Amino acid sequence: MGEALELTILMPCLNEAETLASCIEKAKTYLARSGVAGEVLVADNGSTDGSQALAEASGARLVIAEQRGYGAALASGIAAARGKFVIMGDADDSYDFANLDAFMNELRRGADLVMGDRFAGGIAPGAMPWHHRYIGNPLLSFVGRLFFKTPVHDFHCGLRGFSRAAIADLNLRTTGMEFASEMVVKATLSHLDIREVPTVLRPDGRSRQPHLRSFRDGWRHLRFLLLFSPRWLFLYPGLFLLTVGLVFSSMLVSGPVRIGTVTLSVHSLLVASLCVIMGTQSIAFAIIGRRFASRYGFIPRSGVYDRVLENLTLERLLLLAILLMTAGLAAMGWGTWEWAKRDFGPLTSTATLRALILAMTALVTGFQLMMSAFMSSMINIPIYERRLADQVIPDDRFHRTDPD
Template sequence: MPTLNEEDGIGECIERITTALEELKIHGEILISDSSTDRTPEIAREMGAIVVEPDGKGYGYAYRYAFERARGEYIVMGDADTTYDFESIPRLLEPVRDGTADICMGSRLNGEIRDGSMPTLHQYIGNPLLTKFLNVFYGAGVSDAHSGFRVFTREAYETLDLNTDGMEFASEMIMEAGAKDLHIEEVPIIYHEREGEETLDSFQDGWRHVRFMLVNAPGNLFSIPGIMLGVVGLAIMAIAYSGLSIGGVSLGPHSMIAGSLLVLVGFQVLCMGVFATVTSDPIRRPTDPITNWMTSSLRLDRGVTAGLAMFGLGAVYAGIMISQWIASGFTQIPLLMADIAAFTAIVIGLQTVFNSFLMSTVASQ
């Protein structure tokens, strides 16, 4: 248990854990990762717990510091504010002990949330939305991704590459588990009202979770939106350029410009997904074929060649338009649609050339 001034609840939590261990008839240790300025560590030691003091700050760091010092085959984690009933440990331990799950979580949203134990905003908006994010982006398949009451094997812990120090640690564990195909089961639990002062900053901590989930899934953040923007933009440009009528309505130059802008933005956003994949080690790597091809096959010489070819086609087309305009004595304005298509190709070509150099630079560092 990580503790920060939990003297009001630490005693009750230790009593519940002791009851659970007696029911299981197994030997266990109660490890407190403490950063308190009140009597929390004294109370814990008096009740037989082992107290360690992390040499760094943060919720996640406190957990990681304690996990490295835990000696058991199975690890139970939870908050020391009495919100989790640790007498339920046997129910969460069972699927892990039987080998049917690598991690078992206590689900508050599938269980019972007592009055006053969770803010309405968290219960009906925050936690469900964050859980939805995790399930969509990382395939976690859980109902309550941010429940802090969890049981897992030491082997599962060593499989996870956990690095965060803050509140996003709760998300990181599930993201890593989903990305590495660890099996997660859930058990409904009762969530109780806490003892002591609340230390959670709802909006700041919620944003940290969302930001962490997004930056570790560059495919969802960059690649897929970029591809969608590009496809929509190309479709609009093709319809506008061909003069095809849809429902009696023809797309004109303004639609052509809008399509061009979507293509340019989409291509750059897609390139951001490639850069994010190459320069970092995201938990969930992009799975779309375009990003995978660009990250694995596209080299500086190929990128520059493709960019120059695209630039050349656009430049030749634009040159023809300009020469016709000059030949007419500057009286016949070239077709606007053709100009937009040509200059779109020129810009995409330049983007490809310079992005190839940038990717080569960052990839070599």
């Protein structure tokens, strides 16, 4: 086991031979100038341009990340780090590893995660494409703050420092570029101490195109933020649709409604019923998604949500589903009887159509609710409970007393 150090300066690497030596030299300069007991660690992700040999020749420790991906490389590096703290940064020479004092000061003062803020520190001309600077990064950072109430203004800064123990406890899972978002989101949900320091971004020193692909990786970040927030992905849209559907259904159930020059009638009731069905399904997805994410460690547990989920038992949801389906069947029976009185001819009565629309809505909603309740309960089955078939049953054939 290596000597315990205060700091590991970690650089993920994939074919960075043009800039890697310069980054390592700057990191070593910082360690020598500051007197921090530390190491420079390169997590190589399958370089074919000699980066691995160059890293070792430059005095860095090398770890090989077998699984491909930015997040996989960082995860391997964090696992191999010997430092109490880790400061990670891209090995493309866009960050100044010789000046990490602000990060270390905050880490020593108790911060769990210290993010660089490029918008506060300054972005040199040519260092960031305009659509990243003015659209992509601000938009994704805003979404992150809105969804998770995180204090971070620059979600995707590649230079950040953290307590290795605190981040290891987050059980980070993603392997791609979205690893950066996962770290911030999980740190926020786990109530870690997150701080920001200004960071300068300069043009990288590579002659090739960067690994980052704007739209592909931007979508992966947005997709991650949505998947980690069942409230914004499912619950809030579902509540909106359900509210709109119920309000307009209650207005239209007794007859047409005139709003200005527009008359809403049976066709509008049909749209309102569709909103009720979609809203109910979306809310059910929110419940299932939250239960799944909490149970399997994707999202930290929440006392409020746990209490809500505990009250939404299978039996209660089934009772509600049965009541809805019973009401739907009753209304469907009445509508069929009215249809039969017309010898199953054209249904010209809007009252009958309204009843049938409400009946179908209740039936479909009840059925969705019933299926969702069973799905949610399946997720809640204990994971580590031993099955009876797996238990060892003692063989007492040689211990019992034969009465004969």
